[in-house]
Amino acid sequence: MKKSLTLKSTIWLFLILLTMLAGLTLWGLMRITTAQNNVSAANAARYQSYLLADELRQSSDDLTRLARTYVVTGAPDYEKQYGDIVDIRNGKKPRPKDYERIYWDFVAAGDPKPSPDTASIPLLDLMKKAGFTEQELGKLREAAANSDDLIKAETVAMNAVKGLYADDAGNFTKKGAPDAELARRLTHDANYHKNKAKIMKPVNQFLEMLDQRTGRAVAEAEAAAARALRLTLSIMSFSLLASAVAMYFLYRSLMRQLGGEPAYTAGIVQEVAAGNLAIKVELRRGDRGSLLHAMKAMVDKLSSVMGEVGESAVVLTRAAEEISATSQSLSQTTSEQAASVEQTTASVEQMSASIAQNTENAKVTDAIASRAATEAAEGGQAVSSTVQAMRQIARKIAIIDDIAYQTNLLALNAAIEAARAGAHGKGFAVVASEVRKLAERSQVAAQEIDQVAASSVELAERAGHLLGEIVPNIKKTSDLVQEITAASEEQNAGLAQINAAVNQVNVVTQRNASGSEELASTAQEMSRRAEELQEAIAFFRLAAPR
Structure with missing residues (x-):
């Protein structure tokens, strides 16, 4: 060249x-x-x-x-x-x-x-x-x-x-x-x-x-x-x-390099400086490398870029508004979720206290059953005491049945809360299901014990000749009580895990709430900046699209 x-x-x-x-x-x-x-x-x-x-x-x-x-x-x-x-x-x-x-x-x-x-x-x-x-x-x-x-x-x-x-x-x-x-x-x-x-x-x-x-x-x-x-x-x-x-x-060289009269070139520059990108730059035939040709390319490129920037600014403003609305909705939802998690935490703590009480009662029942077996083995000297004990066992079994019923309700409530928590509550739902199963088993066992206790009361009067039959039943009762104790301990451990998971969900929820608020603030700032960008772009007068 x-x-x-x-x-x-x-x-x-x-x-x-x-x-x-x-x-x-x-x-x-x-x-x-x-x-x-x-x-x-x-x-x-x-x-x-x-x-x-x-x-x-x-x-x-x-x-x-x-x-x-x-x-x-x-x-x-x-x-x-x-x-x-x-x-x-x-x-x-x-x-x-x-x-x-x-x-x-x-x-x-x-x-x-x-x-x-x-x-x-x-x-x-x-x-x-x-x-x-x-x-x-x-x-x-x-x-x-x-x-x-x-x-x-x-x-x-x-x-x-x-x-x-x-x-x-x-x-x-x-x-x-x-x-x-x-x-x-x-x-x-x-x-x-x-x-x-x-x-x-x-x-x-x-x-x-x-x-x-x-x-x-x-x-x-x-x-x-x-x-x-x-x-x-x-x-x-x-x-x-x-x-x-x-x-x-020299004139031809200057005109070839400038592309036109200096006054015309200066006028183009002044129009561009005034923000007029719609100005039409006239070139001489065959002009491919003059200052005016470069200015025409610059004006065309600036007009195209400013048009794209203006469109992008409009899209950015809309996106910022949508993000702001979504962030506010997410913040509100997260706040509601945090409240639900706190309620779930309180429910789990109540359930944990009930299971602890159930465990304690099961231990007491086991001790009573052990003593009953000992007394039955000694020969039935205290039949009246046995009848009284059987009645007491019946009352305890009623308590256990009530505890099992309450545990079942708490497990059902926990399952519902886990379903509301969505993906974060899947593990919690599994634990709640296991707790509900244990509660059902406890209730069934309590009912069986209640039936046994009722029979024991009825047969207590005939304790003398039925002592040989009572001892196995007492042992069976003791085994069932031990199973209840073990199940209660497992429920207590599961509830501890559920409580930890719920606490973690609570922390994550709090973070999500804070992040949602920050995202909403950022979206508002981005929307304001987009509006300022639109105002700045409005300084330029762009050519009408072809």
């Missing part, structure tokens, strides 16, 4: 691309700036070269003008100014500041110097420093070589004004009358202009070469600037296009 880029990775790639494009744009702008600086530098160099060249031309014109003025006026200031121009150009005197401006016109007119002096530097050195080529400087040297005739004519003219003339060595040491006409002719005739043109011709060629060179430099700088501008514009156009494409792909 193809793994898509994360939002963080996508944004980082977009930022890296923007940074690269910004870097390219900045590089292009730097190229433009450099090219513009080169153009400015070329123009500045051309302008500076033009100023230096113009200074050469202007100084030549100033020399001509001052020489002619001196020749006409003879004023020494013009001669001095003439010499100052030459010395400044040759670096023998300081250059005035902003020398390219109007200077000697103001000085020649007698005005103060328009600018202060600076350092002394030859014009030729300034030209070399400005980057003048050797060919250009060669033209200047050619002009300097051609200036000899003009300088000679100006020197002769200026000395003629002072009355000084050249000697054989060429030095102006010979004195004579000033010749102003000669001076004017030398500085104004055709030869002067020819010599001037001879000097200016290489200067003009120098200016042409300088203009061409600096023009080419400026043109090259401007062409480089134009290329840099075109390159920068291309880079910026490419950057804009690449940014637009990157923004488009």
